[in-house]
Amino acid sequence: MEAFHNILKSMDGMLGGAWWFPYVLLGTGLFFTIYLKFPQVRYFKHAWKVVTGKYDKANSPGDTSHFRALTTALSGTVGTGNIGGVAFALFLGGPAALFWMWATAFFGMTTKFVEVTLSHKYRDKTPDGSMAGGPMYYMDKRLNMKWLAIAFAIATVISSFGTGNLPQSNGIATSIESTFGFDPLMVGSILGILLALVILGGITRIAAVTSKIVPLMALIYVVGAFAVIFANLENVGPAFVSVFSDVFTGSAATGGFLGATIAYAFNRGVNRGLFSNEAGQGSAPIAHAAAKTDEPVSEGMVSILEPFIDTIIICTITGLVILSSGVWKEKHMNTFDRSDMHILAGTYVESDAADKETLFAYINDLDGHGVTDYTGDIQVVNGKAVNAGFTIINARSFAENVTFSIGEPVDNYTGML
Template sequence: MEFIAALDALVSKINAFAWGPPMLILLVGTGFWLTIALRGLQFTKLGHALWLALVKRKEEGDEPGDITHFQALMTALSATVGTGNIAGVATAIAVGGPGALFWMWITGLVGMATKYAEAVLAVKYRVQDENGEMSGGPMYYISKGLNLPWLGAVFAIFASVAAFGIGNMVQSNSVADAVEATFSVPPLATGIVLMICTAAVVLGGIKSIGRVTSILVPIMIVLYVIGAMYIILVNISGVPAALAFIVKQAFNPTAATGGFAGATIMMAIRFGVARGVFSNESGLGSAPIAAAAAQTKHPVTQALVSMTQTFIDTIIVCTMTGLVLILTGLWSSGDTGAELTTKAFAAGMPGGAYVVTLGIILFAYSTMLGWCYYGEKSIEYLFGVKSILPYRIVFICFIGLGAVAKLSFVWNLSDTLNGLMAIPNLIGLLLLTPVVVSETKKFFADK
């Protein structure tokens, strides 16, 4: 017990660095740097990018890759649209005040440039493995683009282990808690069902994951957004004041009210940025692993699609959650996390609590599908294609364990590794910025 306590204390110190102000500044700063280098491409090309992602959805012809643009986007969204959109937004506002949502928007807007750059590099430096599938992501563009295979291996180690926490046990535990609280189903039963459902998809590889997420992710996002929009429309007269309140509190201390203890401007910035980055994962290096599998002949095409992921996750879904919390007035109740979001939805619409519970189930399940792929591609980089099946089996088993385990240490460890993934990835992004800019100029010059 003393060893576990000491290890937990050590991990907590590392976690304070991994998600501390310097790292958050570096993550957001990289987004600003890429925004400048790409001349605000995420704003000028957003309409075209959304058309590519949601209307065209795939390229014509026999392009290299395993899944369509749309399936690659949905696979990446499956991993990012998760409990962070429900619990993370609530935590940011409950601790940092309504102004935290403004800073989440900022991380999303500059994070779109980061996500774009990650995808450009992922497709440019991807390789075809022994199974005939595409493999790519930070480990490959760091290794091939910078000629630093050891640094690529560092990223792969962090990602393959982090997947068991943030993309596995934490998610199954969230589902088990929600199902037990709402439907009185034992956690073990929930864990077994999740293991079976996950195995049925991930054992089929990226094509199976792509097919399922392309159906599941749009449904889960639309259902959640419809629930939030119902509450917003019922309170539509209060929306302008709510938006003004968010912007005002981003630059002014938030006074104590109700169960809310008050927050400084720095608290709003810190929790808004931290939860924003944690939600959309821009700069962490996870999403480009899915982008590398897309059927495309040019890196920029998939990159435009990939940057819509951050827009959908942060600017749309997180905003919906934040507005519900503020319009119902429950943001200052003293509650936090998923409990706060559940109470806000329950107060705003009949059956609102079930919307949140269903959202948690679908968001968490889809996150497990996406992160299993991220983890297996990272382990493949380290040990080859023969390691993929054993990794999938172990990943599935840990889902059951997560449903019944106490996860304070697992959460801290996975949170730490998730943050540490960003270090080698940001090095790659910053040093390979000229490549991103060159590929972008070449693409649009040919149009």
């Protein structure tokens, strides 16, 4: 698993985690925003009128209403990205990462407007009478680049597992296991059966189900989140301040959090912003292509609301829950794989400011930190290391009271590492 993790990490370093990725993603949105004269602002009010059905025509070609197309697209974004995505962004990049998620959403509103409009314009009617569309259709029909359309279609299928299916199923299964003790395999199997019952009915059944589930789950989540926010109301103001104050300074080490540079917070914020709202990923236009309308731009206007609802509203609420409650800089009992750990030579103490500054430089790849990996043996007796001379970092925080375990069911390890 460690080797597989390293492969995925290398791929991420070349794509989503690459230094150029945030600039390309935000740059594309910025270009279209200026070129189209801020459609996310000018058409925002009209988009709400369209999605409520004010301009619907019963005889328009398509399979679903504007509202159902919107909830179908939102069903793939409102979920793990709004909870785990935000939490991970804050954990890695600090409060400033939330600002860059907002920026990604604002410019992503225009990006999604463009990709959905084009997908709807160049959609096809299939032999069974349903509509099919997406970026691969305008790549083929308008750009005359069939090879790119095929490559995109293959990449979309692959990414649907990495950003659509696996994180969602894993998040549900692990949560239910930790809360109620149910076997993750059983939970995953039930989820698979329920999913099959929906998707085998085609886009019409998918849209019908999501139009009921998405608003309900969003409402339940918002109510639960506000319960936490109101309990920590006095910290909401400082939470907002920390978001903006850290944008151009980076986040300093605090609590278990070892801090992040401006560049890292920027990268993680944009990266997690895309995971949250998928603006520019090309998946949402496939759902929007089924909308009933003969005016592609009207469906493009509807899609403007997706990043707004998903990131600017729901992700902000999640961010306030995490920041106002203070849990983002606290440490909790957790289980993590060897691939998530860094074992460093030397003993570093969390309460020592100099040690924190040194490790801040190490995890942010700054020059002159002098930290090296531990290369010696670790003797473990009944799950506990009995020798010293090393420090364990889990992702970007100190790991304390570490217990080494092995096997399934898990048992305390004894031996040499």
